[in-house]
Amino acid sequence: MINQILLGLSTGAMYSLVAIGLVMMYKVSGVMNFAFGNMGMFATYITWWFLSSLGLNIYFSIVVGIIFAAVMGILTERFGLRPIRHLSHGSMLIVTFGLLMILEGLAVQIWGTQYKSFPELVTGAPFVLRGNFGVMVIRRQDLLIFSLLLAISILLAVITKYTRFGIAVRAVSENEEIAGYMGINTGTILSFSWAFGVSMAALVGIISAPKVFVSPSMLVFYQIQGFTAAVLGGFETFTGAVFGGLILGVIEKIVGNYISEGFKATISLIIIIVVLVFFPKGLFGRNIRRRV
Numbered sequence: 001m002i003n004q005i006l007l008g009l010s011t012g013a014m015y016s017l018v019a020i021g022l023v024m025m026y027k028v029s030g031v032m033n034f035a036f037g038n039m040g041m042f043a044t045y046i047t048w049w050f051l052s053s054l055g056l057n058i059y060f061s062i063v064v065g066i067i068f069a070a071v072m073g074i075l076t077e078r079f080g081l082r083p084i085r086h087l088s089h090g091s092m093l094i095v096t097f098g099l100l101m102i103l104e105g106l107a108v109q110i111w112g113t114q115y116k117s118f119p120e121l122v123t124g125a126p127f128v129l130r131g132n133f134g135v136m137v138i139r140r141q142d143l144l145i146f147s148l149l150l151a152i153s154i155l156l157a158v159i160t161k162y163t164r165f166g167i168a169v170r171a172v173s174e175n176e177e178i179a180g181y182m183g184i185n186t187g188t189i190l191s192f193s194w195a196f197g198v199s200m201a202a203l204v205g206i207i208s209a210p211k212v213f214v215s216p217s218m219l220v221f222y223q224i225q226g227f228t229a230a231v232l233g234g235f236e237t238f239t240g241a242v243f244g245g246l247i248l249g250v251i252e253k254i255v256g257n258y259i260s261e262g263f264k265a266t267i268s269l270i271i272i273i274v275v276l277v278f279f280p281k282g283l284f285g286r287n288i289r290r291r292v
Contacts, residue, residue: 003137004253010142012249013149014204018226019233019241020152021200026235027173028193029093031081035100037223039076040201040217042103043069047206048116048214058119073198074191074285082190090278107216118209145207152200154240160238169193228268232275234282243284 018036025033031037047065050056056064076099084091122140129136160166171179172189173223205219205228212218225248233244248271256264275282 002134003041004257005250006136006138006142007254008250010139010145010249011253012229012246013145014140014208014222014245015225015229015248016149016242016245017145017152017200017204017207018222019229019245020156020238021197022226023232023235023238023241024193024200025197026230029077029190030080030089030176030241031032031096033194034093034096035076035103036197036201036226037219038100038103038107038216039069039072039198040203040205041214041219042107043072043198043202044118044209044214044218045107045111045116047202048209049111049261051119052116058121065094065206068198069198069202070195073194073196076198077191077194078187081194082187094138104216106248111214113216116214118206118214120210121207124261141210149242153238156238179206225268227271230282231272232283234285238287240282242285244282247283 018245022033022036025031025036031291043065046068047061050061050064051058076096080095081092084095105219110213120141122144122200124140126140127138127143129138145170158166160170168179168184169189170194171182172186176186204222206253208218208222228243229245229248230241232246232248233240252264252267255267279285
């Protein structure tokens with residue numbers, strides 16, 4: 001049982017990373033990015049191309065892929081969304097949906113539909129712990145994922161709470177118009193939110209690539225589960241994104257082992273409906289009271 005929970009937490013940590021990226025973009029820009037998974041997929045293809053075709057170092061290729069993702073996020077926000085922010089919210093959603101299809105089509109045209117193998121980021125035998133609790137097996141890949149999630153969570157908490165830039169991000173997420181009146185460069189904050197969010201998509205794509213292989217649809221499932229994690233934890237808080245993903249991963253693993261593997265996809269939809277009905281703000285969301 002303890003090993004199943006560990007595997008669930010590892011999978012959930014991936015969902016948390018997706019949810020953090022989605023929440024950042026949604027909190028600051030107010031837009032749900034339907035192209036999140038495909039932007040991460042395209043950046044993963046770029047990483048794979050630098051690695052396999054150009055023969056560059058894997059870590060250098062990863063840095064290039066994440067930088068490419070950040071630039072793609074900035075360009076999308078600056079030239080795809082900002083010019084139509086004064087229009088309806090639906091207009092911006094349509095742009096992200098169009099980008100989803102464009103990136104998928106480009107990936108198919110450039111690299112084809114065949115699955116591309118990606119090297120393991122960490123190798124070696126798993127760590128085996130024995131005790132009164134039984135035998136616990138911890139894979140090195142799991143340690144990498146947990147470490148990244150912990151580091152990113154701590155970094156976000158410190159930046160948003162103790163730095164001027166982080167406070168500016170929080171101000172724009174609360175009220176973009178008033179933040180602008182206070183002298184905050186809202187355009188820079190909006191671009192940052194998309195650079196960060198798409199970089200998270202690329203990171204998830206690169207981490208998952210050795211397992212799911214590089215393909216045009218490689219991150220569709222992770223995007224759905226990340227969205228579910230954000231709904232479960234609450235779209236207004238990074239804490240909710242982190243714990244929502246971990247909880248979802250454990251639930252999914254338990255359902256897959258004790259009920260049915262085929263039911264794992266359905267459980268996400270059930271969770272979304274139940275949470276939205278009984279906890280509209282999510283399990284970790286806050287009801288904000290404002291003076292009239």
